[in-house]
Amino acid sequence: MILAGLFLFGMATVEAVRAAELPKFKVDDSPLPASAQPNFTFHPVVEKVAPSVVNIYSTKTVRQLPIWGPFMEDPFFRRFFGIPDDLPRERRERSLGSGVIVSEDGYILTANHVVEGADEIRVALPDGKTEYEARIVGTDPRTDVAVIKVEARNLPAITIADSDKLRVGDVVLAIGNPFGVGQTVTMGIVSAKSRSGLGLDYEDFIQTDAPINPGNSGGALVDVAGRLVGINTAIISRSGGNLGIGFAIPSNLARYVMERLIEDGKVTRGYLGVYIQPITPELARQFDLKDTSGALVADVIDGSPAEDAGLKAGDVILEFDGRKVQDDRHLRLMAAQTRPSTEVRLRILRDGREMSLRVKLGEMPQEGGLARAGRGGLRRGPQADPLDGVVVDDLTPRNRQMFGIPPHVRGALVVEVDPESPAAQQGLQPGDVILEINRRRVTNADEAVRESERIRESTVLLRVWSGGASRYLVIDANRRR
Structure with a gap:
């Protein structure tokens, strides 16, 4: 489970600088006008946008162990082997990236990994003459967004668009400094939206085939009206060069993070206080859902906003503040x-009936507070009984201590699972606590056994406590992982 809440080139340091108020950003959230649709040349767009995209040069000190290994750090061994003491132990590492000027008074958006760990940051304007020393306003590794600041006035700030209105198939331009060759413009389309899986906590990437290469990180992805729709951040590549699969942080996400860093000195996030999990086809059938959209509440954290609002385990969250919830990742991002x-x-959907709840969000704890339960894998097997090979016991003080189970957890402790059984193959293991069987509450081993005897099908829905939180698990005797 992941509590609710790159691999490219570069580096950052965390230095939160408070500001009394936000600078004035130029924002245009209207749909892309028909007059801005593609023409035979993009020269007017590039001429408008290019002055806002800068080169970022960062430097940091990296301590390195000598090639002869850590033992030679000892002066005795160094003298014994005749190794001089004045050999360099540190080196200066330089990195190149891009950034986007977003306010006339010097605020610049870039990717966190471009400036991560940097001792010194310099920003060069595309005129080839003007260069500034920059300071870090704040960074957010969880989204790979960073904000830096130069002391200047009347800079050419870019206009920020509403990235939610971007459509798959729209033409976009990527602007940056790939491989240090100088400012370069490439063209492509939006290949997909809401991409994830790159290892960040909060991911909602725009995928594009506009060529993005090393040095483009932190640069601008703009629409054909010359408005910022994303910050280029990552590529998928076997060679290190462009293969037509690039990713950009949507401008809406980048803007939210930027405003929090400038105004609050840190990124504050809404906290719902539930453990959620994706809805698999198996879970959709168990809960009589039409499809797999939405997020399944596996558990509600005690004292959380969700508990105060009346959310319960087994609820399916369909909409968040009027916006459809696509999946658990989408809900986590919106919160x-x-x-x-x-x-x-x-x-929400509860027991087949739709209802509405109002929740006043809290502030996300540092370690997160909206989590995602893991998917139990499935395998195909010959057994007809989904719980065949599972042995349970009552929760005693001794086995609570043995498995680290807190006092408030009540159910049947799984003490043995046949490795060849459907339950083991689909994720149940000793130390788990069965809380519900087919949505019927169990508080001890006898109740679990009685409920298991009611099972007339090859599939059973369990709610189990495992690893500090609960989740739903579908065990199908006719399926394997």
Whole structure:
């Protein structure tokens, strides 16, 4: 489970600088006008946008062990082997990236990994003459966004678009400094939206085939009206060069993070306080859902905003403040992009009936508070009984201590699972606590046995406590991982 809440080139340091108020950004959230649709040349767009995209040069000190290994750090061994003491132990590592000027008074958006760990940051304007020393305003590794600042006035700030209105197939331009050759413009389309899986906590990437290469990180992805729709951040490549699969952080996400870093000195995120998991086809059948959209509540954290609002385990969250919830990742992202203390309306499905709840979001704890339960893998097997090979016991003080189970957890402790059984193959293991069987509560081993005797099908829905939180698990005797 992941509590709710790159691999490219570069580096950052965390230095939160408070500001009394936000600078003035130029924002245009209207749909792309028909007059801005592609023409035979993009020269007017590039001429408008290029001055806002800068080169970022960062330097940091890297301590390195000598090639002869850590033992030679000892002066005795160095003298014994005749190794001089004045050999360099540190080196200066330089990195190249890009950034986008977003305010006339010097705020610049870039990717966190471009400036991570940097001792010195310099920003060069595309005129080839002007260069500034920059300071880090704040960074957010969880989204790979960083904000830096130069002391200047009347800079050519870019206009920021509403990235939610970007469509797959729209033409986009990527601007940056690939391989240090100088400012370069490439063209492509939006290949997909809401991509994830690159290892960040909060991911909602725009995928594009506009060529992105080393040095493009932190640069601008713009629409054909010359408005910022994304910050280029990552590629998928076997060679290190462009293969037509690039990713950009949507401008809406980057803007939210930037405003929090400037205004609050840190990124504050909305906190719902539930453990959620994706809805698999198996879970959709168990809960009589039409499809796998939405997020399944596996558990509700005690004292959380979700508990105060009346959310319960087994609820399916369909909408968050009027916006459809695509999946658990999407819900996590929407909650994180909402300011704490905001009251939002949730549309949920409970026992086949839709209802609405209002929740006043809290502030996300540092380690996160909206989590995702893992998917149990499935295998095909010959057994007809989904719980064949599972042995349970009551929760005693001794086995609570043995498995680290807190006092408030009540159910049947799994003490043995046949490795060849459907349950083992689909994720159940000793130390798990069965809380529900086919949505019927169990508080001890006898109740679990009685409920298991009611099973007349090859599939069973369990709610189990495992690893500090609960999740739903479908065990099908006719399927294997």
